[in-house]
Amino acid sequence: MTTTAVQYETIIGLEVHAQLLTRSKMFCPCAASYVDSSPNTHVCPTCLGMPGVLPVINKRAVEMTIMTGLALNSEVPERAKFDRKNYPYPDLMKGYQISEFDQPLCTGGWLEIELDGQRRRLGITRVHLEEDTAKLIHVKSPTGETYSLIDVNRSGVPLMEVVGEPDMHSPDEARAYLVKLRQILRYLDVCAGNMEEGNFRCDANVSLRPMGASELGSKVEVKNMNSFRSVYRALNHEVERQREILDNGGRIPQETRGWVDDQGVTVSQRSKEYANDYRYFPEPDLPPIVVDREWLEKIRAKMPELPGTKRARFLSEYGLSEYDVSLLIETPAKADYFEAAVALAPEAKRQKRAKAAANWINGELAGLLNAHNIVVSEAKITPKGLSQLIDLQEDGTISGKTAKDVFQEMFETGRDPEQIVEGAGLVQITASDEIAAAVERVLENNAKAADDYRGGKEEAIKFLVGQVMRETRGRANPEMVNQMLKGKLSDNP
Amino acid sequence: MPLTPEEVRHNARLARVGLSDDEVARFQSQLSLILDYFQRLQEVDTENVPPTAHTLAMHNVMRDDEPHPSIDKEEVLANAPQREGDHFRVRAILE
Structure with missing residues (x-):
């Protein structure tokens, strides 16, 4: 193993996607629950991305996002708007995702974690609202043919993204941040917070730089972490991997890596042919949102x-x-x-x-x-x-x-x-004659322990109390037994 | 301000349109003309005009969070180019 004198500072930032607990989808009234539904049954022309349909904003989802921002000490600007984020992938029925680009519902903020008795504030960059994508199932047939299947039920479910500042310096801090964020979302009753079920997801940006350096190192994005435990393991692995490369004089390429849980490693995900070109532009079908202060205070008043x-x-x-x-x-x-x-x-x-x-x-x-x-x-x-x-x-x-x-x-x-x-006849015996009888029996049968106590070995009383409790099947009051035993042992040498 | 052939190919790829070399040359000139035409908007003085994303004076068009029945699954899948069971089937997605 190579060791060098160089000390590194770890920098971690997390992006969390949380499905909101609304009853209906983000832009259409299809039911938002899909976990127990058969494929393609919560679908309509809007979430199918048919031409000519008109999305309409779910007010509750907006309020849940604002509530989250307030809980995270964010600013809630007066105006917010939705934008189209274009990219071609079959889980997006429209060829774009409706998201928020430059005017999100909430900006800035922080949450406080406690780690090893120390409290720290970790920064929040923004909280915005978008829509979830359809679910893809990758299939390899017995003949070796590969293809994908699409279930559109999840498409259009409200998805809130909480972008954190690159403020964390260890996987432990990252875990504490996630636990705290989930706790807040659960208190607000806006997200189920279950990573295994996919309604609370986390991507991490990890980089290392020599201690004291001001420039950030190349950032690696880690994906595919499906539990709190896998986030923690993946971050530890990624930090070590980068440290080893840097110690050996190598360079970290900026890339996306996927966590492979059963192997305990991150692997490079094939880089795209060309850089993402999302071509964000304002969603023309959705008029902007104006959060007047009266509405904001009403939302604040409803917070638990x-x-x-x-x-x-x-x-x-x-x-x-x-x-x-x-x-x-x-x-x-x-x-x-x-x-x-x-x-x-x-x-x-x-x-x-x-x-x-x-x-x-x-x-x-x-x-x-x-x-x-x-x-x-x-x-x-x-x-x-x-x-x-x-x-x-x-x-x-x-x-x-x-x-x-x-x-x-x-x-x-x-x-x-x-x-x-x-x-069950478990009522405690407080009648002193019943306890006295048990005490008598125990002293008769345990003369040695009784002598030990009289001889100054105070510990022996505990054994005798235990024996009386056994005699009474635990129903005697131990304090009473204790006193009675002491009484007997002192006045009856 | 003419587009480069590479820019034409990039846009074709984003639009999922395959172009031959001849077509690249043809669209290069046509798209450049369109861009030049829109370039004239740059001449408008917008110094004191706040930016707007929408032309209609509307805001907060929202609905209550009430679920409604969805459409029938057979209708959903009626236009599927390929179907397997109750799923849409597409070419393998490679990560």
Whole structure:
């Protein structure tokens, strides 16, 4: 391996394409959902690109884009317009894509990431609106014939592009940016944010330059990354590849490379015969968009609480740790679940309840959701059920150990915790004579441990408590057991 | 301001039109004449005129996000030069 003294600075910029969660397409009223539809069933003359048709802008898609811009601290200029981006490829039915060239809906902006305890603002260049293309399926027949099949359902689905500044210096930063951007889009409910399903896509520009140099190195565009994991792997690979070439005195050609996931490498995609010549010009079929300030404020007023604000509120309102809060606000659904559970407790008990609910949600619930590969909104256990369970534990009806078993059953069946507890005879024993009897039995059977404790080995008490808990099948109150044992051991030498 | 033969070929390729050498020469002169004609627009003084992308005084022509039924699949595929199952079939796309 060659090593040189040269240190490089990595520069990464990301372009994200997000399909908007509208009901209809961008420029025609065909249904925008296509994942479960048979081919070419959500299609009309407009999205087929027939001559003489007239596209009409979907207002909701414009509002979703403006909302995204506001969430990303962008400017929303008063005027925006659509343009035609011409290029010949069979996934474009018209021979051009309607996009925005020099007057996008949103310009500038930033989002904040947190990495290794450090907060950083990463720049946004612009957010604009365009239309998705048709889906191509490449076929190789048994006889070796190759051809492509086209499904037009996806053509014309609203596609929002978020162009980021080349502000990132490591694959970790790029991943944090993507996670944060997706979180914001999910909070706004404008995009499903699923890379594997293709409704949230990412291309990356990667270049290296000697540390301290002001000129940018040749930029390589990396495509075909279909998961967060593959973005991270592809960027790491690409940075290393470029470093190796530069270390060996080579030069990086400006090109587009595709990530091949199963081989873990990027490969050069055949460069086009001639440079792209998009010949952008204003879309004559679509009058411009004027975003008057009244409309802008109406859109702003409709925006939900965003992750940053929610985080600050959770920290101050519930007195939770940064760690607990970051897990709870991961999705709006999880945050809502938490708040619904806490709100059921009387006001004086809310802070305490918040800590208990956070523990359950970030611990047991997260583990079970993960194991069953579902999300919080699909869980059978409701915020009300969780709140009741915490009540039962707090008033001493059940022990902490029992609570976990009950939680498990609630998760599986959706049953009420009180029913489960009564039905299974799990009510905690608080009657002292019942516990006293168990303590007696345990002391008789474990004379050695009892002697150890009396001899000053305090640790032995833990073993004895454990034995009593076993005797009572976990239903005894451990604190009570502890006290009773200590009492017995001191007054009965 | 005559176009070069290479510019004519480039435009032909963008338009997906195949031209023979004779045709390149013919369209070179014809297209150059058309460009010269439009060149006369450069003489108009636009110093104090704001640029506009549209000639109609309209803006915000938009529709609500309501899906409507699409057209029948058979109609969609009726004009397909080649069809396979419910898909359009085209020549292999090489990346």
